[in-house]
Amino acid sequence: MADYEWKSAITDIGPGKIRVRGYHITDIMDKLSFAETVFLILKGELPTKAEAEMMRAILVASIDHGCSPPSVLGTRNVVSGGNPLNAAVAGGVLVIGDSHGGAIENSAKIMQEWAKKDGDVETLASEMVDWLKEKKIRMPGFGHRLHNVDPRTLKLFEIAGKCGFSGRHIELCKAVEKALENKLGRKLPINVDGAIAAVISDMNFDWRLGKGFFIISRVPGLISHAYEEMTREKPMRQLGNRNFTYDGPGEREI
Ligand SMILES: CC(C)(COP(=O)(O)OP(=O)(O)OC[C@H]1O[C@@H](n2cnc3c(N)ncnc32)[C@H](O)[C@@H]1OP(=O)(O)O)[C@@H](O)C(=O)NCCC(=O)NCCS
Known part of the structure; x- marks a missing residue:
């Protein structure tokens, strides 16, 4: 039976040759920043100046948010349990989900679906919030x-405005913030996930890449937390909230 052959359009390799999306890695090393190279590998094409600037800001935005985020506690707990850096970073990345960091994906999905509809963004935002309420869905990227x-x-x-990416998705996102406040009676600010979701949507990225932007940005932060935990803290220290009350069955016999 012939060898099973599959195709990939990302990187071509051979002896002495590495070409990412067609460009020699050595040329990329000479000429592109990390953010530009991330754009290239995700989109398949070189970024324009504006796209490169926007990508740089997106990747910087989520690099770290102190010791409280669940992914950081995940990373630190894995170290504290006596595991190496790779396991700790993987543990932190596994904690990233629809409620933390990963909200970019669903936020972009919803925004991209609704922005396609006819009508002004205020009306769409109002209808979207009614729909979210009916489905009992928290709007990802807000709060x-x-x-x-x-x-x-x-x-x-602000950077999106300067770079020419303030399109329908960002407008819709801002209108949703107002509609949430009007209809739910509480301020749910657009968080970094929601902002990235709107910006990448105006940059024509597929929502399915959403979690990727957060992961690429946050991994250096997780590495720093893993390293600090290893070098500054005692093993198996008590991390997180110890204030819990047992409310299961009382003492009983088998
Ligand atoms: C980020 C988040 C967990 C912060 O939550 P919090 O400030 O602790 O608020 P709570 O979970 O206590 O919720 C308080 C109320 O606001 C509502 N609420 C919070 N975020 C909401 C959202 N995005 N959409 C709709 N309602 C929301 C809750 O339903 C709750 O309502 P209730 O009191 O009627 O039950 C929350 O806003 C959320 O789930 N956001 C969506 C996911 C997201 O964007 N995550 C990325 C975070 S950077």
Whole structure:
């Protein structure tokens, strides 16, 4: 039976040859920044100046958010249990999900689906919030435990404006923030996930890449936390909230 052959359009390799999306790695090393290279490998084409600048800001925005995020606690717990850096970073990445970091994916999916519809963004946002309420879905990319206004969102939208990416998705995202406040009676600020979701949608990225942007940005942060935990803390220390009350069955006999 002939060897099973499959195709990949990402990187061509051979003896002495590595070409990412067609470009020699040595030329990329000479000429592109990390953010530009991330754009190239994800999109398949070189970024324009504006795309490169936007990508740089996106990758910087989520690099770290202190010791409280679940992924950081995951990473630190894995180290604290006596495991190496690779396991700790993998553990932290596994914690990233629809409620933390991974909200970019679903936020972009919803935004991309709704932005395609006819109508002005205010009407669409209002209908979207009614739909979310009916389905009992929390709008991904909105709300934050700490920030009433997420400074990363403001900066990303400012840079998006300068780079020419303030399109229908960002407009819709801002309108959804207002509609949530009007209809739910509470301020749910656009968080960094929601802002990235809107920006990458205006940059024509597929929503299925959403979690990837957060992972690429956050891994250096997780590595720093793993290293600090290894070098500053005692093994198996008590991390997180120890305040819990047992409310299962009382003492009983078998
Ligand atoms: C980020 C998040 C977990 C912070 O939560 P919090 O500030 O601790 O708020 P709570 O989970 O206590 O929720 C408080 C209320 O706001 C509502 N709420 C919070 N975020 C909401 C959202 N994105 N959409 C709709 N309602 C939301 C909750 O349903 C709850 O309502 P209730 O009191 O009627 O039950 C929350 O806003 C959320 O789940 N956001 C969506 C996921 C997301 O964007 N994650 C990325 C975080 S960077």
